[in-house]
Amino acid sequence: xxxxxxxxxxxxxxxxxxxxxxxxxxxxxxxxxxxxxxxxxxxxxxxxxxxxxxxxxxxxxxxxxxxxxxxxxxxxxxxxxxxxxxxxxxxxxxxxxxxxxxxxxxxxxxxxxxxxxxxxxxxxxxxxxxxxxxxxxxxxxxxxxxxxxxxxxxxxxxxxxxxxxxxxxxxxxxxxxxxxxxxxxxxxxxxxxxxxxxxxxxx
Numbered sequence: 506x507x508x509x510x511x512x513x514x515x516x517x518x519x520x521x522x523x524x525x526x527x528x529x530x531x532x533x534x535x536x537x538x539x540x541x542x543x544x545x546x547x548x549x550x551x552x553x554x555x556x557x558x559x560x561x562x563x564x565x566x567x568x569x570x571x572x573x574x575x576x577x578x579x580x581x582x583x584x585x586x587x588x589x590x591x592x593x594x595x596x597x598x599x600x601x602x603x604x605x606x607x608x609x610x611x612x613x614x615x616x617x618x619x620x621x622x623x624x625x626x627x628x629x630x631x632x633x634x635x636x637x638x639x640x641x642x643x644x645x646x647x648x649x650x651x652x653x654x655x656x657x658x659x660x661x662x663x664x665x666x667x668x669x670x671x672x673x674x675x676x677x678x679x680x681x682x683x684x685x686x687x688x689x690x691x692x693x694x695x696x697x698x699x700x701x702x703x704x705x706x707x708x
Contacts, residue, residue: 528675546634549606553623553641556599558647563592567655574662 566589573581607621614629616622623645627638 541564541610541631545606545610545613546630549587549610550597550634550637550641551624552603552606553645556596556603557644557648559592559595559599560645560652563650564652564655565598566592567652567659571655571657571662574659574666577666591697 566585570582570585570589573579573585604621607620609625609627610616611618611621611626611629612669616626616629623638623642627635627642653689
């Protein structure tokens with residue numbers, strides 16, 4: 506009888522859970538990196554491509570400007586300046602767009618948002634975009650440096666031309682100045698210009 510009671514008592518006990526074998530410390534789930542929308546990359550990259558095209562056009566314009574100045578084809582200079590001004594306006598617009606795109610991307614990749622730099626952004630970009638950003642930076646840097654060099658040469662040509670014009674105008678002005686002549690009594694009399702002719706006035 507006692508055995509039956511013990512058996513029925515044991516049957517009513519809750520089952521004992523077995524301890525897991527080789528159970529280690531609990532690990533936190535891995536944090537997945539934040540996905541950067543491809544649109545942020547493509548928007549900045551396309552803006553940089555447009556800038557490269559415009560700077561190449563500007564380089565051609567300033568080189569043409571140099572040829573015009575050397576050849577003294579001043580009638581062509583005005584039209585060339587209009588093209589140059591239009592390209593500079595386009596560059597300013599694209600630069601504003603580039604800064605906006607760069608700030609948007611920098612805020613997502615962890616780069617400097619206040620002063621976003623292309624190389625800094627490239628270092629934080631996804632691997633497939635890093636080389637493209639660096640290459641674009643190199644191309645733009647080279648174009649801007651060449652434009653600046655040719656433009657400086659053009660400024661020097663303009664200054665030299667102005668100096669020559671100023672010298673020629675001074676020579677003409679000196680030629681039109683009344684020159685002193687000696688009167689009969691040995692006194693200096695002044696010549697005057699009359700209708701573009703220089704005539705002497707004797708005492």
